[in-house]
Amino acid sequence: xxxxRGMQQPELSxxxxxxxxxxxHTIGAYESASRERISIASQLSDWGEATGDDAISDISDxxxxxxxxxxxxEDVFAQNLExxxxxxxxxxxxxxxxxxxxxxxxxxxxxxxxxxxxxxQSTKLVTLEQELVRAEAQNLVAEAQLTNITRQKLKxxxxxxxxxxxxxxxxxxxxxxxxxxxxxLLDDTPVVPGDTRPAFEHAHQAxxxxxxxxxxxxxxxxxxxxxxxxxxxxxTNLMPTSPQSVEQQVETGSPVxxxxxxxxxxxxxxxxxxxxxxxxxxxxxxxxxxxxSTSYQQQ
Amino acid sequence: xxxxRGMQQPELSxxxxxxxxxxxHTIGAYESASRERISIASQLSDWGEATGDDAISDISDxxxxxxxxxxxxEDVFAQNLExxxxxxxxxxxxxxxxxxxxxxxxxxxxxxxxxxxxxxQSTKLVTLEQELVRAEAQNLVAEAQLTNITRQKLKxxxxxxxxxxxxxxxxxxxxxxxxxxxxxLLDDTPVVPGDTRPAFEHAHQAxxxxxxxxxxxxxxxxxxxxxxxxxxxxxTNLMPTSPQSVEQQVETGSPVxxxxxxxxxxxxxxxxxxxxxxxxxxxxxxxxxxxxSTSYQQQ
Numbered sequence: 001x002x003x004x005r006g007m008q009q010p011e012l013s014x015x016x017x018x019x020x021x022x023x024x025h026t027i028g029a030y031e032s033a034s035r036e037r038i039s040i041a042s043q044l045s046d047w048g049e050a051t052g053d054d055a056i057s058d059i060s061d062x063x064x065x066x067x068x069x070x071x072x073x074e075d076v077f078a079q080n081l082e083x084x085x086x087x088x089x090x091x092x093x094x095x096x097x098x099x100x101x102x103x104x105x106x107x108x109x110x111x112x113x114x115x116x117x118x119x120x121q122s123t124k125l126v127t128l129e130q131e132l133v134r135a136e137a138q139n140l141v142a143e144a145q146l147t148n149i150t151r152q153k154l155k156x157x158x159x160x161x162x163x164x165x166x167x168x169x170x171x172x173x174x175x176x177x178x179x180x181x182x183x184x185l186l187d188d189t190p191v192v193p194g195d196t197r198p199a200f201e202h203a204h205q206a207x208x209x210x211x212x213x214x215x216x217x218x219x220x221x222x223x224x225x226x227x228x229x230x231x232x233x234x235x236t237n238l239m240p241t242s243p244q245s246v247e248q249q250v251e252t253g254s255p256v257x258x259x260x261x262x263x264x265x266x267x268x269x270x271x272x273x274x275x276x277x278x279x280x281x282x283x284x285x286x287x288x289x290x291x292x293s294t295s296y297q298q299q
Numbered sequence: 300x301x302x303x304r305g306m307q308q309p310e311l312s313x314x315x316x317x318x319x320x321x322x323x324h325t326i327g328a329y330e331s332a333s334r335e336r337i338s339i340a341s342q343l344s345d346w347g348e349a350t351g352d353d354a355i356s357d358i359s360d361x362x363x364x365x366x367x368x369x370x371x372x373e374d375v376f377a378q379n380l381e382x383x384x385x386x387x388x389x390x391x392x393x394x395x396x397x398x399x400x401x402x403x404x405x406x407x408x409x410x411x412x413x414x415x416x417x418x419x420q421s422t423k424l425v426t427l428e429q430e431l432v433r434a435e436a437q438n439l440v441a442e443a444q445l446t447n448i449t450r451q452k453l454k455x456x457x458x459x460x461x462x463x464x465x466x467x468x469x470x471x472x473x474x475x476x477x478x479x480x481x482x483x484l485l486d487d488t489p490v491v492p493g494d495t496r497p498a499f500e501h502a503h504q505a506x507x508x509x510x511x512x513x514x515x516x517x518x519x520x521x522x523x524x525x526x527x528x529x530x531x532x533x534x535t536n537l538m539p540t541s542p543q544s545v546e547q548q549v550e551t552g553s554p555v556x557x558x559x560x561x562x563x564x565x566x567x568x569x570x571x572x573x574x575x576x577x578x579x580x581x582x583x584x585x586x587x588x589x590x591x592s593t594s595y596q597q598q
Contacts, residue, residue, distance in 0.1 A: 187529060
C-alpha cells in the first residue's frame with residue numbers, strides 16, 4: 001500500500017473506489033502484455049533473419065507483423081478499459097458526494113433524540129425538527145441523483161467494457177486466421193544431411209496475406225446488440241429534464257453538491273418534493289414525470 | 300536482471316532464449332489480468348448488493364459471473380501460451396546442442412590453418428584433416444536436425460499460439476454478447492426525488508442469460524483452418540524416418556547430442572553423407588528421400 005489516501009473515502013464509495021483501483025491494475029497488465037508482445041514480434045523477426053534460412057526469415061518477419069498488431073490490439077483494449085473505468089468513477093464521485101447528505105440527516109436526527117431525552121421542553125427542538133425536514137428533502141434529492149447516475153453509468157460502463165472485449169476479440173481473430181495462412185506457407189518436410197532446401201517461393205503470397213489482414217482490419221466495424229439507455233433526458237442536475245427546465249439548469253450550473261447545498265428553502269414535506277421550488281430541485285415539479293413501468297416493458 | 304545464467308547461452312540460441320524469457324513476462328501479465336478480473340467481478344457483485352437496489356444487485360451479480368468467466372479465459376489463454384512457449388524451447392534446445400558441433404568444426408579448421416603456417420610438414424596435419432572431415436559430417440547432421448526441428452516446431456508453436464488467440468476471442472465474444480443482454484435488463488429511466496423504482500422483474504431472464512452463456516461455452520468447439528505438418532515422418536533423431544530405419548532409431552536412442560558424438564566413423568566425404576554408416580546417420584542412406592519440391596507445391 002503506497003498511500004493511505006484512498007482509505008479516507010466515504011463509506012458509500014469505498015467499494016467502488018477499490019474496484020476502480022483494481023481495474024487500474026488490470027489495465028496495467030494489458031499494457032504490459034501489449035508491450036511484451038510487440039517486442040517479442042520484433043525479436044521473432046530478428047531471430048528468423050539470423051537463422052540464415054530464407055523461408056524462416058520471411059515467414060518469421062511476416063508473423064512478426066501480425067503478432068505486433070495482435071499486441072497493439074491489447075493496448076487498444078487497455079485504452080477502452082480506461083474509458084470504461086472513467087465512467088465508473090462518475091458513479092463513485094456521486095457516491096462520495098451523497099455521503100455528506102446522509103451524514104447530515106443522521107446527525108440532526110441524532111441531536112433531536114438526545115435533546116428529547118435531556119431537555120424535552122427545549123425550544124431548540126422546533127428548530128431542529130424544521131432542519132430535519134430540510135435535510136430529509138435534501139437527501140431525497142441526493143438519493144434520486146445517486147440512483148439515476150448509478151443505473152445510467154453502470155449500463156454505459158459495461159456497454160463500453162463488453163464492446164471493448166468484442167472489438168479486441170474480433171480483430172484478433174482476423175489477425176490469427178491470417179497468421180495461420182502464413183504458417184501454411186512454411187514447408188516443414190524434413191531433410192537429410194547435405195540436402196539443401198528448395199528456395200522459398202511464397203514471398204509474394206506472404207505479402208498478400210499481410211495485405212489482406214490490413215484490409216480486413218480497416219474494414220472492421222463493430223456489430224453489437226445495442227444497449228439503449230432511457231436516461232437520455234437526464235439533466236446535468238441528474239434529474240429527468242423537460243424542455244421547460246433546461247434553461248434553469250444551464251443557468252444554475254448543476255452538479256450534485258450544488259444541488260444539495262442549494263435546496264434548503266421552500267421544502268414543505270420531506271416525503272413529497274412536488275411542491276419544492278423548481279430552482280432547487282429543477283425538473284421535479286415542472287418536468288414531465290418519467291414513466292418507468294412503460295419504458296421498462298419496452299425492453 | 301536477477302541472474303547472469305542466461306547470458307551463458309551459446310550464441311546460436313541467445314535470441315530465442317531471450318524471446319522465450321519475454322514470453323514468460325507476457326504469460327505473467329495475462330495471469331495477472333486474469334486474477335484481477337476475477338477479483339473485480341466479485342467486487343462488482345459485492346458493490347451491487349451494498350447499493351440496496353434490487354435491480355442493480357441482481358444485475359451486478361450476473362455481470363460478475365460473466366466477467367469472472369471472461370477472467371478465467373485469460374488464464375486459459377496464458378496456459379495455452381505456456382504450451383506454445385514450451386515448443387519454442389525445443390527449437391532453442393536444439394540450437395544450443397548444435398553450437399558445440401559448429402565450434403568443434405571451427406576449432407579444427409583453425410588448428411589446421413595455424414599448423415600449416417607454423418609447421419607445414421607436420422604429420423599431425425593429416426590427422427587433423429581427417430578429423431575435420433568427420434567434424435564436418437557431424438555438423439552436417441546437426442544442421443539438418445536444426446532445420447528440421449526449427450521448421451516443424453515453428454509451425455507447431457504458432458499453430459498453438461494462433462489457436463489460443465482464436466479460442467480466447469471466440470469464447471469472450473460469447474460472454475460479452477450475453478453480458479450486453481443482461482445490461483438491457485436494467486432500466487435506467489431517471490426518477491425524481493421521492494419516486495420509488497418499480498420492483499425488478501427480470502431476475503428470471505437474467506438467470507436465463509447465464510444459462511445460455513454456459514450452454515454456449517460448453518458447445519464451443521474450435522473451427523480453424525488446419526496447419527498441416529509435413530514433418531510427420533520426423534524421427535526421434537530429427538531426421539526423416541522410413542520403415543526400415545525405425546528399429547535402428549529405437550535401438551540407438553536418439554537426440555541431437557548423441558547423434559553428433561556418435562558419428563565419428565565411416566564418413567567418406569564431408570559434403571556427401573550418402574555412404575555414411577546408417578547407424579550413425581540413420582535414415583540418410585536407407586530412408587526414402589523426402590521430396591520437398593513436390594510436397595511444397597501441394598501447399
